[in-house]
Amino acid sequence: xxxxxxxxxxxxxxxxxxxxxxxxxxxxxxxxxxxxxxxxxxxxxxxxxxxxxxxxxxxxxxxxxxxxxxxxxxxxxxxxxxxxxxxxxxxxxxxxxxxxxxxxxxxxxxxxxxxxxxxxxxxxxxxxxxxxxxxxxxxxxxxxxxxxxxxxxxxxxxxxxxxxxxxxxxxxxxxxxxxxxxxxxxxxxxxxxxxxxxxx
Amino acid sequence: xxxxxxxxxxxxxxxxxxxxxxxxxxxxxxxxxxxxxxxxxxxxxxxxxxxxxxxxxxxxxxxxxxxxxxxxxxxxxxxxxxxxxxxxxxxxxxxxxxxxxxxxxxxxxxxxxxxxxxxxxxxxxxxxxxxxxxxxxxxxxxxxxxxxxxxxxxxxxxxxxxxxxxxxxxxxxxxxxxxxxxxxxxxxxxxxxxxxxxxx
Numbered sequence: 508x509x510x511x512x513x514x515x516x517x518x519x520x521x522x523x524x525x526x527x528x529x530x531x532x533x534x535x536x537x538x539x540x541x542x543x544x545x546x547x548x549x550x551x552x553x554x555x556x557x558x559x560x561x562x563x564x565x566x567x568x569x570x571x572x573x574x575x576x577x578x579x580x581x582x583x584x585x586x587x588x589x590x591x592x593x594x595x596x597x598x599x600x601x602x603x604x605x606x607x608x609x610x611x612x613x614x615x616x617x618x619x620x621x622x623x624x625x626x627x628x629x630x631x632x633x634x635x636x637x638x639x640x641x642x643x644x645x646x647x648x649x650x651x652x653x654x655x656x657x658x659x660x661x662x663x664x665x666x667x668x669x670x671x672x673x674x675x676x677x678x679x680x681x682x683x684x685x686x687x688x689x690x691x692x693x694x695x696x697x698x699x700x701x702x703x704x705x706x707x
Numbered sequence: 708x709x710x711x712x713x714x715x716x717x718x719x720x721x722x723x724x725x726x727x728x729x730x731x732x733x734x735x736x737x738x739x740x741x742x743x744x745x746x747x748x749x750x751x752x753x754x755x756x757x758x759x760x761x762x763x764x765x766x767x768x769x770x771x772x773x774x775x776x777x778x779x780x781x782x783x784x785x786x787x788x789x790x791x792x793x794x795x796x797x798x799x800x801x802x803x804x805x806x807x808x809x810x811x812x813x814x815x816x817x818x819x820x821x822x823x824x825x826x827x828x829x830x831x832x833x834x835x836x837x838x839x840x841x842x843x844x845x846x847x848x849x850x851x852x853x854x855x856x857x858x859x860x861x862x863x864x865x866x867x868x869x870x871x872x873x874x875x876x877x878x879x880x881x882x883x884x885x886x887x888x889x890x891x892x893x894x895x896x897x898x899x900x901x902x903x904x905x906x907x
């Protein structure tokens with residue numbers, strides 16, 4: 508195999524992000540769900556992926572299930588580790604959009620600077636920050652995994668909303684209160700956003 | 708939005724890896740190129756992705772260009788960091804196959820235990836270890852980035868083949884000496900492997 512510099516033209520034929528997206532006939536983006544534990548991120552992320560797949564779109568969902576036990580298994584919940592957690596998720600999201608996929612993420616992602624870092628990683632218009640504004644009271648009443656109960660007893664350190672802050676997004680592309688809307692209505696809102704932004 | 712436990716059935720409708728692959732009408736796998744710097748990994752990875760895209764396959768390529776400057780920008784070249792480098796690449800490869808993609812990676816990945824770790828992460832038959840056996844002499848003569856020259860002068864620490872070991876794969880799915888074959892012949896070999904293993 509000839510590796511001389513004159514043959515670097517091989518690389519002119521490299522497959523790039525635009526070609527991978529074109530092959531899927533879609534415009535990749537990241538639907539970034541942020542909000543308290545129990546605010547409905549996973550439920551909406553899964554329902555949104557179902558909706559997109561039914562529309563024939565190629566998607567990937569990143570959430571605690573496939574990130575915290577895999578790529579980020581060596582991170583804890585200190586502020587430093589949480590920042591690194593979001594940074595890695597942002598980088599993987601970018602790689603997934605380079606692969607031509609529409610990415611949906613479901614992470615608390617409590618810090619504005621971390622969400623802004625991800626926004627800066629991506630082409631700005633590809634980052635859709637969807638803030639689930641469901642109140643702490645509602646989330647704590649739901650407490651789907653019993654986490655708030657444990658956090659109130661002091662059994663979980665750095666628990667967002669109890670012992671660690673959640674910074675409300677300053678300029679999210681969409682705000683949804685899941686206490687006020689059905690899943691169907693929430694999905695319609697996100698679908699409308701995608702249409703408005705040219706992703707559907 | 709109802710978050711009560713009885714409604715956990717929502718999750719029964721979650722999109723999974725099998726459905727994402729079916730939507731692309733393909734069987735995802737990881738083509739893991741390993742070998743010395745200059746052995747031809749990037750050239751073959753790019754040519755192989757081109758070939759797969761021409762066959763209508765949905766792919767992603769992971770290499771130093773999109774990993775070392777992104778996800779793994781906070782890692783160096785110590786043995787510990789190299790292991791973490793490969794671990795993260797393995798985890799991202801797994802996520803990419805869960806997204807339904809055929810993944811091609813181009814990293815020196817010099818340690819057997821690290822490559823075995825990635826193999827163990829994936830369903831065993833999805834990991835295709837392609838060893839580029841191009842000799843150190845040939846690689847050093849090519850020296851496409853002038854790295855061997857710098858390493859010989861002691862300007863680069865932990866340089867594989869010079870000041871850090873390369874562990875030859877014990878049971879690779881395929882061995883290719885790029886000094887003896889054209890790019891076209893190499894791509895044919897890999898294509899044959901994919902066909903034999905049921906990925907094409």
